[in-house]
Amino acid sequence: MSVALQPNPNYTLVLNKLELSEYVKEVFPQADSYQWKVEQLVPGSVAVSMQIEEHHLRPGGTVSGPTMFALADVAAYLVILGHIGKVALAVTTSLNINFLSKPPHGNLMARCDLIKLGKRLAICELHIIGVEDEHIVAQATVTYSIPPRLS
Amino acid sequence: MSVALQPNPNYTLVLNKLELSEYVKEVFPQADSYQWKVEQLVPGSVAVSMQIEEHHLRPGGTVSGPTMFALADVAAYLVILGHIGKVALAVTTSLNINFLSKPPHGNLMARCDLIKLGKRLAICELHIIGVEDEHIVAQATVTYSIPPRLS
Amino acid sequence: MSVALQPNPNYTLVLNKLELSEYVKEVFPQADSYQWKVEQLVPGSVAVSMQIEEHHLRPGGTVSGPTMFALADVAAYLVILGHIGKVALAVTTSLNINFLSKPPHGNLMARCDLIKLGKRLAICELHIIGVEDEHIVAQATVTYSIPPRLS
Amino acid sequence: MSVALQPNPNYTLVLNKLELSEYVKEVFPQADSYQWKVEQLVPGSVAVSMQIEEHHLRPGGTVSGPTMFALADVAAYLVILGHIGKVALAVTTSLNINFLSKPPHGNLMARCDLIKLGKRLAICELHIIGVEDEHIVAQATVTYSIPPRLS
Numbered sequence: 001m002s003v004a005l006q007p008n009p010n011y012t013l014v015l016n017k018l019e020l021s022e023y024v025k026e027v028f029p030q031a032d033s034y035q036w037k038v039e040q041l042v043p044g045s046v047a048v049s050m051q052i053e054e055h056h057l058r059p060g061g062t063v064s065g066p067t068m069f070a071l072a073d074v075a076a077y078l079v080i081l082g083h084i085g086k087v088a089l090a091v092t093t094s095l096n097i098n099f100l101s102k103p104p105h106g107n108l109m110a111r112c113d114l115i116k117l118g119k120r121l122a123i124c125e126l127h128i129i130g131v132e133d134e135h136i137v138a139q140a141t142v143t144y145s146i147p148p149r150l151s
Numbered sequence: 152m153s154v155a156l157q158p159n160p161n162y163t164l165v166l167n168k169l170e171l172s173e174y175v176k177e178v179f180p181q182a183d184s185y186q187w188k189v190e191q192l193v194p195g196s197v198a199v200s201m202q203i204e205e206h207h208l209r210p211g212g213t214v215s216g217p218t219m220f221a222l223a224d225v226a227a228y229l230v231i232l233g234h235i236g237k238v239a240l241a242v243t244t245s246l247n248i249n250f251l252s253k254p255p256h257g258n259l260m261a262r263c264d265l266i267k268l269g270k271r272l273a274i275c276e277l278h279i280i281g282v283e284d285e286h287i288v289a290q291a292t293v294t295y296s297i298p299p300r301l302s
Numbered sequence: 303m304s305v306a307l308q309p310n311p312n313y314t315l316v317l318n319k320l321e322l323s324e325y326v327k328e329v330f331p332q333a334d335s336y337q338w339k340v341e342q343l344v345p346g347s348v349a350v351s352m353q354i355e356e357h358h359l360r361p362g363g364t365v366s367g368p369t370m371f372a373l374a375d376v377a378a379y380l381v382i383l384g385h386i387g388k389v390a391l392a393v394t395t396s397l398n399i400n401f402l403s404k405p406p407h408g409n410l411m412a413r414c415d416l417i418k419l420g421k422r423l424a425i426c427e428l429h430i431i432g433v434e435d436e437h438i439v440a441q442a443t444v445t446y447s448i449p450p451r452l453s
Numbered sequence: 454m455s456v457a458l459q460p461n462p463n464y465t466l467v468l469n470k471l472e473l474s475e476y477v478k479e480v481f482p483q484a485d486s487y488q489w490k491v492e493q494l495v496p497g498s499v500a501v502s503m504q505i506e507e508h509h510l511r512p513g514g515t516v517s518g519p520t521m522f523a524l525a526d527v528a529a530y531l532v533i534l535g536h537i538g539k540v541a542l543a544v545t546t547s548l549n550i551n552f553l554s555k556p557p558h559g560n561l562m563a564r565c566d567l568i569k570l571g572k573r574l575a576i577c578e579l580h581i582i583g584v585e586d587e588h589i590v591a592q593a594t595v596t597y598s599i600p601p602r603l604s
Contacts, residue, residue, distance in 0.1 A: 065246070098576055266441050
């Protein structure tokens with residue numbers, strides 16, 4: 001796999017890849033039905049692969065919209081929690097997705113970049129690509145609301 | 152159920168509720184994993200209910216994002232095909248969804264209105280509400296690309 | 303003009319049409335370059351007209367995108383402030399607009415409905431229509447961030 | 454200026470920077486009221502600066518939303534026409550913009566990348582940054598409809 005995420009000097013991670021994966025597997029609902037894996041985690045960005053199984057496919061072999069939605073949503077959740085820590089109750093407030101081309105056979109990868117990390121809102125943008133051919137199949141922008149933290 | 156869709160005089164249906172439901176059950180992939188039903192169909196609008204089952208829930212009992220995505224997407228597909236006929240290859244090109252409040256227990260309903268039906272693009276907007284309390288839980292705008300028709 | 307806004311029993315106004323208009327004219331920047339007017343204000347909704355002038359037009363006589371953006375943005379600001387009061391520092395965090403058809407000659411009207419009014423975020427959806435023919439020319443969803451209030 | 458656009462091998466330009474600028478100045482309406490300039494043009498991407506003047510500002514010195522909308526829209530138009538040629542009638546069908554932070558004093562720059570260039574739809578994503586501090590102030594996704602070409 002040739003993902004090469006560039007660290008963004010404006011951001012600082014507070015969890016490492018293993019801590020983040022274990023925490024999100026524990027608290028995130030899609031953990032059961034979608035087989036995702038954090039491939040890379042650098043300040044500002046994450047790469048998350050999703051293993052595509054029979055039940056994610058439409059007839060003809062393309063990946064369904066809800067499956068791509070789930071990949072976009074979990075990638076955003078991962079990159080945000082990597083930078084704010086174990087705040088399970090961060091919730092998606094909006095998701096805008098553009099479907100660009102028919103997904104290839106095989107697994108998918110989301111490359112997700114933080115573009116804003118405020119106290120109350122975090123926003124990231126991401127591309128979903130085919131793992132094998134690196135062709136972009138969807139683009140999304142995701143906004144999460146971050147609950148007030150006790151301090 | 153107290154949905155009361157208003158017919159829009161700018162639109163004309165070409166399929167009735169039964170024809171539409173049967174066709175979409177046949178060609179739409181989510182038919183297997185999501186239990187949706189066309190509750191009403193009038194010129195310009197559709198109301199589609201979705202039966203929420205255990206595997207659509209997050210811990211705590213709220214409906215997952217991908218499930219609401221799937222409801223929005225199928226409602227848009229239904230209202231568009233109701234007006235253009237059996238054009239299976241209409242595909243979602245973008246979907247923008249805002250999550251407004253925690254979904255209630257119980258089934259969901261999408262009320263979906265066409266706002267544009269062009270030769271190449273169709274756009275609709277929709278609200279997802281709880282069937283029991285009619286509280287709005289999500290708002291979405293969905294764009295479909297319509298393939299060129301042979302004529 | 304035949305706008306007929308329905309009051310939404312879930313919302314309560316805290317400013318009347320005159321108070322709202324005067325306050326926004328005072329604090330909102332576009333007041334100088336766009337001639338807008340609150341036509342109706344009911345709980346949950348506002349109707350705002352905009353007088354289209356020569357410099358808002360593209361060649362051919364259609365209204366420019368930035369002009370429609372400005373109308374959508376001010377309508378959202380108006381409906382939100384009508385319900386939260388004189389909170390000048392509410393700021394737009396996102397705006398999603400779909401251009402549906404070529405605007406007609408003549409003035410435009412935005413009909414804008416609140417769909418969420420939280421402590422931190424307010425979301426509304428709106429249609430921009432031609433005042434004369436009531437044809438819909440654009441649809442938008444606008445999110446504002448509401449600053450924490452001293453209390 | 455330190456923009457460093459990377460050429461994308463999937464795209465091929467059909468106009469050079471000068472041809473593109475002259476054509477768009479001629480046909481694009483905002484040419485009169487906004488002072489934009491193509492800074493770089495490479496396959497797949499464009500960088501466009503906008504000179505901010507007094508009438509683009511809100512009180513307090515921030516750039517108005519409609520001004521950022523106009524910059525996003527013209528940058529998208531430029532990158533698309535750079536790859537399809539003198540097709541004046543390409544029109545914006547949707548624009549989704551997130552405002553991330555208060556714009557700095559000084560001029561703005563949009564870096565805009567094509568993510569899809571189909572026969573009927575083109576989609577690009579862009580960042581608006583402050584020219585001086587390179588801080589990102591807004592992110593947008595823009596869809597254009599391309600008219601059928603005679604051939």
